[in-house]
Amino acid sequence: MxxxxxxxxxxxxxxxxxxxxxxxxxxxxxxxxxxxxxxxxxxxxxxxxxxxxxxxxxxxxxxxxxxxxxxPANMPEHLVxxxxxxxxxxxxxxxxxxxxxxxxxxxxxxxxxxxxxxxxxxxxxxxxxxxxxxxxxxxxxxxxxxxxxxxxxxxxxxxxxxxxxxxxxxxxxxxxxxxxxxxxxxxxxxxxxxxxxxxxxxxxxxxxxxxxxxxxxxxxxxxxxxxxxxxxxxxxxxxxxxxxxxxxxxxxxxxxxxxxxxxxxxxxxxxxxxxxxxxxxxxxxxxxxxxxxxxxxxxxSPRMLTSENPDTAVAPAFEKFAGDPHFDAAKQIVSTRCSMCHAAEPVYEGIHRPPLDVRFETDSEIASRANQIYLQAGRSHAMPPGNVTGMTPDERETLVAWYRSSVSGKKNE
Structure with a gap:
């Protein structure tokens, strides 16, 4: 299914x-x-x-x-x-x-x-x-x-x-x-x-x-x-x-x-x-x-970019993702494999702004993007691009487990 x-x-x-x-x-x-x-x-x-x-x-x-x-004086038989x-x-x-x-x-x-x-x-x-x-x-x-x-x-x-x-x-x-x-x-x-x-x-x-x-x-x-x-x-x-x-x-x-x-x-x-x-x-x-x-x-000019992401408390709709037992492991993976680009000041060469203004520097920012992390890095290999940061299959499985556990409410997976 x-x-x-x-x-x-x-x-x-x-x-x-x-x-x-x-x-x-x-x-x-x-x-x-x-x-x-x-x-x-x-x-x-x-x-x-x-x-x-x-x-x-x-x-x-x-x-x-x-x-x-x-x-026209007379209507044609067919009009488009x-x-x-x-x-x-x-x-x-x-x-x-x-x-x-x-x-x-x-x-x-x-x-x-x-x-x-x-x-x-x-x-x-x-x-x-x-x-x-x-x-x-x-x-x-x-x-x-x-x-x-x-x-x-x-x-x-x-x-x-x-x-x-x-x-x-x-x-x-x-x-x-x-x-x-x-x-x-x-x-x-x-x-x-x-x-x-x-x-x-x-x-x-x-x-x-x-x-x-x-x-x-x-x-x-x-x-x-x-x-x-x-x-x-x-x-x-x-x-x-x-x-x-x-x-x-x-x-x-x-x-x-x-x-x-x-x-x-x-x-x-x-x-x-x-x-x-x-x-x-x-x-x-x-x-x-x-x-x-x-x-x-x-x-x-001057620097006027504003963050679209919450940077304090996790929004109520995403509390289940931040409160899941798998969250700490998922957070570690995201911080290791994704935050060099998805940060206020990216450190990856050639990246000057976080792509799509998506940032993974706080629990709130990570939890609010749980669905996208699951689809982009868990179920598919779209992220990281070309797997430049070397995300492993086990790490992807951890992201999948985190998302599924949070959605299902079953904390013992």
């Missing part, structure tokens, strides 16, 4: 794989249609209602694409709807949030030195922030301010900065950045689900009923699509950030998040301008590099 820890680990892997696959599909189609839309050319002789056309070559064939600003890529990206991402951050809330979500709340309360805060944030954004777009494109984008940016600041005052740094990705992705998918697709369906229904579609519906959908276009790259950054503590575990992590959104704008501005055949604004790459250098400085 499979152990829960093994099943849980593979479930995370499967959902993460699904998330990556669906995200590739969504982002790929999104970027393609934005480039197509910007590259359309108005030529004489186009059918009535066509705003532009584009000729493309791919896979050994030529494609002739035309865009109707509202809709691009929506499930977005929906499944969000669903799989939410499942990842549940499996990793809700399932491991005491370790990955709650930072009691920031906000001392229970895991269920932290999860409720997380869920509320995702839904309330979308509603605020949605009605901001629906308000008279929504008619002013630049002003609306600035207000959206202020909202994102506020959420970044707020999340870093609610959760661990890693969870704060993950939630910024989830918050932004929720806005993007909700735009598709509540605005873009419904508006298109109304247009289709009007055409079938012989009514003239309202051009406002297309403009509203286009506005939301534009927002999605500029938010995509920051979402990818935040989803990758959990591997880089210099991004999420620093004093000014919320400022870094704010700058990441600016980089998303500068990069997309370059590609959007090129695809629209309006030149090559290479200055955007210089500006992006400058912003990235500022981010690097904010994360390292």
């Amino acid at each position: 499979f152990e829960l820890a093994i099943v849980w680990e593979w479930a995370q892997f499967a959902v993460r794989w699904l998330h990556v696959v669906t995200a590739i599909a969504w982002i790929g189609s999104s970027f393609y249609f934005v480039a197509l839309d910007l590259g359309l050319v108005k030529r004489p002789g186009l059918p009535e209602g066509v705003s532009g056309e584009e000729w493309q070559v791919h896979g050994g064939g030529f494609y002739h694409l035309q865009k109707y600003m509202v809709a 709807w691009f929506k499930w890529e977005s929906y499944m990206t969000w669903v799989s991402g939410f499942l990842m949030l549940v499996l990793v951050y809700y399932g491991g809330a005491d370790l990955f979500l709650v930072n009691r030195s920031v906000l001392d709340v229970s895991a269920p309360i932290a999860i409720l805060i997380s869920l509320a922030s995702l839904s309330i944030g979308w509603l605020f954004y949605h009605y901001l777009c629906k308000s008279p301010l929504g008619k002013h494109t630049v002003l609306l984008m600035l207000l959206l940016y202020v909202l994102l900065i506020f959420m970044a600041w707020g999340y870093t005052h609610l959760f661990t740094g890693r969870a704060a950045f993950l939630h910024m990705g989830a918050f932004t992705a929720t806005i993007m998918t909700a735009n598709v689900f509540f605005v873009i697709i419904p508006n298109q369906k109304i247009v289709v229904a009007d055409l079938k009923a012989g009514r003239t579609p309202d051009p406002r519906l297309g403009k509203e959908a286009k506005q939301r699509s534009t927002h999605n276009n500029y938010l995509t790259l920051p979402v990818i950054f935040f989803m990758l950030s959990n591997h880089y503590p210099l991004a999420f575990a620093t004093t000014f992590n919320w400022v870094i998040a704010a700058l990441v959104f600016l980089m998303g704008v500068t990069i997309r501005h370059y590609f959007n301008t090129v695809h629209a055949r309006k030149g090559e604004p290479n200055w955007t790459w210089l500006l992006t590099a400058i912003i990235f250098i500022v981010i690097m400085w904010l994360s390292t």
